[in-house]
Amino acid sequence: MDYAQVRLPDNGYMVTTLPVDQATAICKSIAAGEANYSRVFKDTSKAFVGVLAEVGESDAVVKIPRSRSKRRWERFLTYFRHGESIRQFNRQLNLIELGVKGPTPLMAVEWRANGVVVDGFYLYEFIYGRGGSKTDRNLIARELLKLYSLGYTRKDPKPENFVVSGENVYLIDFTLDKPLFFSKIRRAMELSQFSGSFGRYKYRARSLGFSDIVICSGWALQGLSQRLRRVRRNASKFLGK
Secondary structure, X not given: OOOEEEEEOXXXXXXXXXXXXXXXXXXXXXXXXXXXXXXXXXXOOOOEEEEEEEEOOEEEEXXXXXXXXXXXXXXXXXXXXXXXXXXXXXXXXXXXXXXXXXXXEEEEEEEEEOOXXXXXXXXXXXXXXXXXXXXXXXXXXXXXXXXXXXXXXXXOOOHHHEEEEOOEEEEOOOOOEOOXXXXXXXHHHHHHHHHOOHHHHHHHHHHOOOOHHHHXXXXXXXXXXXXXXXXXHHHHHHHHO
């Protein structure tokens, strides 16, 4: 998918699949706080998520990752890479190139100060449908297995992190990763987390060509990981008291 790269005032940088004039106008309205949102899903100190009507060929989701732009570690990392907004734009492009269904990226913007990203936002196509649920696992698995068969993980593969539209399933809120080490084990762990039962997990893992050793290891390690997370949560609650 083709996209344009545009330098903006105040050390800004934009990538967009929209016509540049349209994208620039949208960027100015969002940055100035003058955009008219048809719906607002979240507006907190951590993030803003809203919908702009009639952007490109459909409505668009606008995401402003406020807290990530303020974290010192996140800012430090942007000395060496793009911020969250443009990285998410690139993930969505990558997903389409892999032949896996996801929203079309429309634009992403970031501003830098002293070499680090201090602000930004991104837009992508609004997918009309409903959030996935446990009853959609078989339908969702078809799209998820495409990703795993290509060697990728998507992180946190909960059914609600997918949008179901008719018979189509779209990945949203994802982080793509292609592990260099222990790739099969890591994909198996994610698949076991998603599948819920060992029987369904084993059937799907075998369709990927995973051995019994990988299948059992993935199930056991994912179970251990969940137990450790529960221990950390309980410890945090206890110490918080």
